[in-house]
Amino acid sequence: MNRIFSGIQPTGNLHLGNYLGAIRNWVALQNAYECIFCIVDLHALTLPQDPDELRASTREVTAAYIAAGVDPERCIIFNQSMVSAHAELAWLLSCITPLGWLNRMTQFKEKAGKQRDLAGLGLYAYPVLMAADILGYKATHVPVGEDQKQHLELARDIAGAFNRRYERDFFPLPEPQIFGTGTRVMSLRDGTKKMSKSDPSDYSRINMTDDRDTVALKIRRAKTDPEPLPGTIEALEVRPEADNLVGIYAALADQSRETALQKFAGQNFSVFKEALTELSVATLGPIGGEMRRLVADPGHIDAVLRRGAERAAAIAEPILREVKDITGLLRP
Helix, strand or coil: CCEEEEEECCCCCCEHHHHHHHHHHHHHHCCCCEEEEEECHHHHCCCCCCHHHHHHHHHHHHHHHHHHCCCCCCCEEEEHHHCCHHHHHHHHHHCCCCHHHHHCCHHHHHHHHHHHHHCCHHHHHHHHHHHHHHHCCCCCEEECCHHHHHHHHHHHHHHHHHHHHCCCCCCCCCEEECCCCCCCCECCCCCCCECCCCCCCCCCCCECCCCHHHHHHHHHCCCCCCCCCCCCHHHHHCCHHHHHHHHHHHHHCCCCHHHHHHHHCCCCHHHHHHHHHHHHHHHHHHHHHHHHHHHCCHHHHHHHHHHHHHHHHHHHHHHHHHHHHHHCCCCC
C-alpha cells in the first residue's frame, strides 16, 4: 500500500489555512493510504521557542488533527522528537547532500534575511531533516503546499543520490500531492501574503479555535474594495483580496471558484461576507470545540503521541538499520 507522510510545526496558532491546505485533505487520504502524520517539533527549533509554549503547541496540533477527523487508530500520529531515527538519518543524508543544493533553497534566504551569517545551522539544514522525515518511512507520497514543493524535490534528489552512491534501489522517490481549491489561503488583510501563524488576535487570520463572534468580526474586517463581486474569474484574479475570500468560500463549500462566484456575482461584499461567516462557523465550530475538549485532557493526548511514536519507530528503525548497514557502519 502507498504510504503518506506529512506534518505541521507546533508554532503559533493553527488557522483556517492549515485546515484547508493540509488537515482536511489528510482526513480524506486516510481512506486510501497508510498515513503517518507528524508534529514536527524538531523543525520548530530552527527558531527560538519557549519550552512551555512548544509543549503546549505540540498538544494543540495533535488535538487539531484528531478533532478534524484524523483517526489515531487508523493513522500514526506522533511528535517527531520521540523517534530518534529522524535525527540520525538526517545526519547520514547530510553527508551526501551537496551545499549547492541547499544554497538553492529559497525558504532559508527568506527566513534568514539580511542576518544570514547569524542564522543557525538548523535553519540552513532544515530541508535535509525534512528529507529524513520522509525517506525514513520510505513514504511514496507527500501532501505539500507550493511553499514546500522545493523541499520535496530536494528529498527526491537526496534519495536518488543515496541510491546511486550505493548502487541499489533503496529509497523510493516520493511523489508530491498538491491539492486544488483552497490549498493556499491568503491573509484576510493582504491578499498577496499567505495566512500565517502570527498573533492569535491578528485580524489577518481565522484560528481553528475562534468562536462565532470572532470569526464574524474578522471576516467583516477582511480587506475588500468598494466594487461588488465580479462575474468572471478573470476579473476576480486582478482583485487579490476578493479572490482570496471567494477561494475560501469555494474550499469550505467543496465547490469550484466559478460556482461560488456565480452564486454571489454582482452582490455587495456585505452579503457575501455573511454567507462566508456562516459557512466558516459551521465548519470550524465543531472542530474548535473538540480541540478545546482534547487540550483539557493532556494525559489522553500524550498517550496518543506515545502510542504513535511506538508505531512510527517500528517502521523507521528497521529502515535506519538498513541504511547503517549499507553505509558500512559497524554494529557489533
